Amino acid sequence: MQPAVARTRFGIERRLTGRWLTTYRYARRNPALLMGLAILSALFLFWAVGSLMVDSSEARPLSAPPDLRPSLEYPLGTDRVGRNIFAVIVSGTVLTLRIGLIAGAVGISIGTVLAFVAGYYGGWIDAVIRGVVDTLITVPQLLILIIIAASVRGGLNVEQMGLVIATLSWTRPARVMRAQVLTMRQRSYVEVARLSGMSGPEVIFRELMPNLMPYIVASFVLAVAGGILASVGLEALGLGPLESPTLGVTIYWNIYYSSLLHGMWWWWGPPMLIIVLLFVGLFLVTAGLDEWANPRLRKRI
Amino acid sequence: MRAGYVIRRLALVLAVVWLAASVNFFVPRIGGRDPIIEKLLQEAQFRSGHLDSGYREMAAEYGKKFGLDQPLYKQYVRYLTDTVQFKFGASISQYPVTVNELLANTVPWTVGLLGVATIVSFGLGTFLGALVSWGRTPIYLKALIPAFFTLSAIPYYLLGLVLLYFFAFKASWFPIFGGYEAGTLPSYSLDFILNVLRHATLPALSIVLVGIGFWALGMRAMMVTMQGEDYMVQAEAKGLNERRIFWRYAIRNAILPQSTSLALSLGHIVSGAVLVEVIFGYPGVGSLLFLAIREFDYFVITGIVFMVIVAIALAMLLMDLIYPVLDPRIKYSAA
Numbered sequence: 001m002q003p004a005v006a007r008t009r010f011g012i013e014r015r016l017t018g019r020w021l022t023t024y025r026y027a028r029r030n031p032a033l034l035m036g037l038a039i040l041s042a043l044f045l046f047w048a049v050g051s052l053m054v055d056s057s058e059a060r061p062l063s064a065p066p067d068l069r070p071s072l073e074y075p076l077g078t079d080r081v082g083r084n085i086f087a088v089i090v091s092g093t094v095l096t097l098r099i100g101l102i103a104g105a106v107g108i109s110i111g112t113v114l115a116f117v118a119g120y121y122g123g124w125i126d127a128v129i130r131g132v133v134d135t136l137i138t139v140p141q142l143l144i145l146i147i148i149a150a151s152v153r154g155g156l157n158v159e160q161m162g163l164v165i166a167t168l169s170w171t172r173p174a175r176v177m178r179a180q181v182l183t184m185r186q187r188s189y190v191e192v193a194r195l196s197g198m199s200g201p202e203v204i205f206r207e208l209m210p211n212l213m214p215y216i217v218a219s220f221v222l223a224v225a226g227g228i229l230a231s232v233g234l235e236a237l238g239l240g241p242l243e244s245p246t247l248g249v250t251i252y253w254n255i256y257y258s259s260l261l262h263g264m265w266w267w268w269g270p271p272m273l274i275i276v277l278l279f280v281g282l283f284l285v286t287a288g289l290d291e292w293a294n295p296r297l298r299k300r301i
Numbered sequence: 302m303r304a305g306y307v308i309r310r311l312a313l314v315l316a317v318v319w320l321a322a323s324v325n326f327f328v329p330r331i332g333g334r335d336p337i338i339e340k341l342l343q344e345a346q347f348r349s350g351h352l353d354s355g356y357r358e359m360a361a362e363y364g365k366k367f368g369l370d371q372p373l374y375k376q377y378v379r380y381l382t383d384t385v386q387f388k389f390g391a392s393i394s395q396y397p398v399t400v401n402e403l404l405a406n407t408v409p410w411t412v413g414l415l416g417v418a419t420i421v422s423f424g425l426g427t428f429l430g431a432l433v434s435w436g437r438t439p440i441y442l443k444a445l446i447p448a449f450f451t452l453s454a455i456p457y458y459l460l461g462l463v464l465l466y467f468f469a470f471k472a473s474w475f476p477i478f479g480g481y482e483a484g485t486l487p488s489y490s491l492d493f494i495l496n497v498l499r500h501a502t503l504p505a506l507s508i509v510l511v512g513i514g515f516w517a518l519g520m521r522a523m524m525v526t527m528q529g530e531d532y533m534v535q536a537e538a539k540g541l542n543e544r545r546i547f548w549r550y551a552i553r554n555a556i557l558p559q560s561t562s563l564a565l566s567l568g569h570i571v572s573g574a575v576l577v578e579v580i581f582g583y584p585g586v587g588s589l590l591f592l593a594i595r596e597f598d599y600f601v602i603t604g605i606v607f608m609v610i611v612a613i614a615l616a617m618l619l620m621d622l623i624y625p626v627l628d629p630r631i632k633y634s635a636a
Contacts, residue, residue: 135316140568143606151332279454
């Protein structure tokens with residue numbers, strides 16, 4: 001029922017053509033994705049501009065006079081032991097994100113492989129993988145991670161922190177992807193591929209993987225968000241790279257020195273704001289990606 | 302069929318308990334931190350001396366006492382039998398006090414705070430989520446959706462920090478620390494109960510607000526899928542009044558999957574609440590855990606972790622068993 005006259009385009013649409021126009025129209029339909037990406041880009045911009053303005057070595061103790069309120073020289077003030085909080089936040093944002101990315105990348109790789117093996121081959125191997133995943137998902141992650149992080153001798157660095165969290169971050173992707181593989185396996189094009197003599201791994205990589213890409217991306221973003229949540233929680237409990245100024249470690253020092261009771265809002269406020277923005281951004285992106293992966297869900301989230 | 306379902310659920314609980322105990326047993330042995338040696342070195346530091354020889358022999362002597370010179374499999378079996386009987390041993394930093402005594406003092410606080418806060422947030426969130434997804438709801442209520450989204454993305458303890466700053470530090474409407482007024486003795490008097498409630502308000506509020514966002518979003522998604530169902534169309538075609546459709550048809554059907562996700566989220570709720578207690582200095586299990594981590598009081602850490610995991614597994618089992626009774630659509634064979 002396309003009208004005979006070509007649709008007139010107004011405003012910003014008139015200046016866009018081709019691919020840009022398609023992108024613009026899609027963004028209009030998927031505001032969650034747009035908002036999420038905007039928040040994450042804003043954080044990236046903050047980091048980029050911030051790291052030009054301040055030397056990251058000032059995130060160490062004793063690099064400035066302690067307990068200063070925000071001023072021109074120290075835009076976010078300084079903390080009890082003389083860290084420049086602006087420098088802490090700038091380097092902390094990227095460190096925390098790095099922990100999340102390590103955990104997410106390891107998690108999604110292991111999770112996807114297990115999901116394909118379990119979902120595609122089925123049988124006892126599926127039963128074993130499903131049993132392990134179900135058990136691990138039942139247990140609260142943070143508690144197991146507490147045991148792991150508390151047992152490591154000599155403190156953790158940022159990369160090790162990411163790996164500690166990665167020990168559990170594969171369970172949810174594995175479960176979600178397995179369900180998707182199960183529905184895919186029944187499709188006729190997979191049958192055709194198998195009948196025409198493709199081997200198992202070939203079917204997985206050439207037929208299933210490309211079709212599941214949107215789910216893999218969405219699971220990855222969710223795993224990154226989960227990794228950051230777990231890392232901030234662990235760090236706030238004092239189980240993390242205490243020498244590095246990540247956002248969670250900054251929260252820990254706030255608790256440790258009870259900055260709240262000293263009215264030092266410039267110390268606990270900024271890391272908190274960045275953490276919340278990170279979560280809201282990542283969750284909006286996941287919601288947007290869900291819509292992209294599964295357009296039939298449109299308008300539900 | 303029914304027996305099969307129950308047995309599968311029980312097997313899952315057993316697997317979880319075994320896993321928790323095994324993690325507690327093996328991970329520290331892989332990690333290579335020795336709580337006894339660390340404690341000895343710490344003691345030596347406190348007494349302002351220093352210790353360069355002999356402490357390994359001392360640790361070995363202590364180890365013999367705890368049976369640490371036995372072969373690994375014997376230790377493991379002993380550990381498992383002790384753990385399933387909830388014998389967690391004694392705290393290292395407060396020595397003669399056992400882990401069980403510490404838990405007995407703290408668990409009631411946590412269960413009270415968390416139980417009430419979870420029920421309130423689940424109830425309110427579910428209701429609000431149903432409301433905002435309903436066609437006749439005024440538009441200003443629908444404007445709550447972005448607020449729910451933002452709230453659900455905030456960790457409990459960070460919201461707690463904000464509430465603490467504005468309502469306890471700036472406005473001093475609520476106490477800033479603890480579970481009851483310092484200097485009062487716990488008793489069943491009205492004064493003391495009011496005092497406890499005043500202290501619990503802000504921690505509970507931070508759990509409730511975040512929880513409302515989370516449950517409202519879940520319920521909303523459920524309600525939207527429900528609205529295309531045939532029975533909804535039929536109810537409307539029959540001319541039933543709006544209120545009845547809302548409560549008896551929409552909510553009644555959506556509440557059941559919602560309560561499954563409550564069972565699945567228990568672990569997440571408890572983990573978040575641990576840090577809420579730390580922020581508010583609330584005398585519950587979370588604060589105990591925080592102190593134990595700071596002093597590397599290993600038996601307290603593992604005791605708490607094991608206890609909480611078992612409690613959550615049992616709560617989930619209970620909900621799984623009640624669920625088929627509530628929802629006649631469930632077949633017991635379904636996974």
